[in-house]
Amino acid sequence: MAAREDLASADIATYLAEQEQKTLLRFITCGSVDDGKSTLIGRLLFDSKLIYEDQLAAVERDSKVAGTQGEKVDLALLVDGLAAEREQGITIDVAYRFFSTDRRKFIVADTPGHEQYTRNMATGASTADVAVLLIDARNGVQAQTRRHAYITSLLGIRHVVVAVNKMDLVDFAQSRFDEISREFDELAGHLEFASATSIPVSALDGDNVTARSTRMPWYEGPALLGYLEEVDVSPQELAAFRMPVQWVNRPNHEFRGFCGTIAAGTVARGDAVIAMPSGRRSTVDRIVSFAGDLDRAVSGQAVTLTLADEIDVSRGDVLCSGDDPAEQSDQFAAHIVWMHAKPLLPGRQYRFKTDNQTVLGSVTDLKYKVDVNSFAKQAGKTLELNDIGVANIALAKPVVFAPYRDNRRLGSFIIIDRQSNETVGAGMLDFSLRRAANVVWQELEIGKAQRAAQKHQRP
């Protein structure tokens, strides 16, 4: 929104056309209490000018009453939320904030740095593409930093950026920054990130937040905002087509459309598809949309497909590319984050809700718990609130899935208590504990082998 002032004279239509081409980035911010997270987010919102004067006036008023900045406006107050929290002076849940630049729209999941931490952070991280981890330059990498990095990685975030904050309090020293980024790189080496970047910032004064700081000439990388505008999080181009069927649209006898959000790959008219778990095959007849039929649709789009043949497909099924269907199973190894004060009871029946269906099931065997600070495995009989564990689960019927690592939509589930209906846990599928016996598989294996033979290559 840098162009805001010039806009009165700018050609608004051109401006809008450009704005409509923006992409979306979702990120999460994590830090311990007082690392400066609220200040940093307030700064991003403020500098991208999405703070209106009336909101600012309210903050100025509040700053005098509750602020920690004396006469300076306390930007952290911009992002404080519910009344209950204001009384306690802390944030207690996941809040979502929005700002945008000329390049991207951003959705920030803001999670607090205390007790309910694992639960809240897992929630915020589940939809994020990038994590911004705050570290106080005076303290360096702490136990909490390890925890944030672990949960970030567990929830499948591929890009992590470390904002080494309060550089003003360490005299903007390069040596201190280098030391912390080395420490973090060492830590990140144990986790599954595609990239880990460190940026020295001062959230309070705005150094390297939205613009490069002149007070740290030794730093040659981008400001945090520049990084967030550039980081590439586009889905994998070559992934095989997957569309979990969410709802079947049958307004009359002539029309039967399968609705869902494409979880991977692309689909075009005429593509061969296979419905899993049934293994029935057909081709895509139409991609129906309100504005007319489409020729092609891509991962992330919510579409309606019709098929050339009348095959039985319903909610819970997954339409897959004809030569590369997803796996199915009813027994899995999974990571579980427990989110309720009542602990997990192995053996008890819960509802497991995946992206497109709800199935009864239970945790049959808790393998171990993970200490999020040391990443050490610990023995345990149950998971308590904010515990993370690895367990075997058994479902009442097979579901079509992909390992979470490969596909978030097809590898995630929540656990719902049957009595209270509350969401008590969330999980990520690691792998199937057995391959459900299935003819489709054999047929496919043979098909693959034949095709490979024809192409003179190994399957």
Add this chain to the structure above:
Amino acid sequence: MTQLTHLDRLEAESIHIMREVVAECDKPVMLYSVGKDSSVMLRLALKAFHPARPPFPLLHVDTTWKFREMIEFRDRMAGQYGLDLIVHINEEGVAEGIGPISHGSAVHTDVMKTQALKQALDRYGFDAAFGGARRDEDKSRAKERVFSFRSAQHRWDPKNQRPELWSIYNTRVARGESMRVFPMSNWTELDIWQYIHRENIEIPSLYFAARRPVVERDGVLIMVDDERLPLEKGERPQERMVRFRTLGCYPLTGAIESEATTLLEIIRETLVTTSSERQGRVIDSDVGASMEQKKQEGYF
């Protein structure tokens, strides 16, 4: 791979949410308030279920003090798209003569809007109600879930919300309990305007500047939409070039002076504006936490 734009992704998310409700809930309803957000929400519903019509009714809670044009617009949209429209008025409130002028905005809003909404939800037994609220509207909404659980008394408990991960929504409720569902949670005001522009969505002309009869009360411009607005001694409505940033009960909705008569001009004004959207709503101008209190009591 074709990069989806931010509007594409927001649209897909909203459609996914609406379909999830239809797939899982017994009796959904869409709260339709006639404003620009409702207009976008309706378009999203048309898209989500095309070629079928949205498989749920629209509910408009009519406080009897809405701008006349809103009512005309509402009925025309329902006709144009063949929608099932339910209009609910709190008849007890009408019998007691409750109104914004005689009883003040707090009582009026509570009886004719909040209570009326609860009546309607109870009467028809809806278990899920779509609303057009956005997280960017207000601090207390920033933490609101997409699927927001309400007790049988329609209360919202900010301390006891279900965690919401990925796009997997827990839609389960016991008898009498319900969900408020906000498919546009992640949209901002600017996204709404951009989408209206991109999709060419019709909105009530009250959003566009025109010469309208207004009176100024405590610095707020109130349109004299009918003869029920009592004029003070010597007060005469003036024709001024005004438009509205939000639509509601006319005596409670401030107009802003503007020359913006086209969508592009409105968007330009929105981009350069220095006051947030809710400022035009008389009911929100009190203390910071008031919205949250209203929500806890069941206001949408």
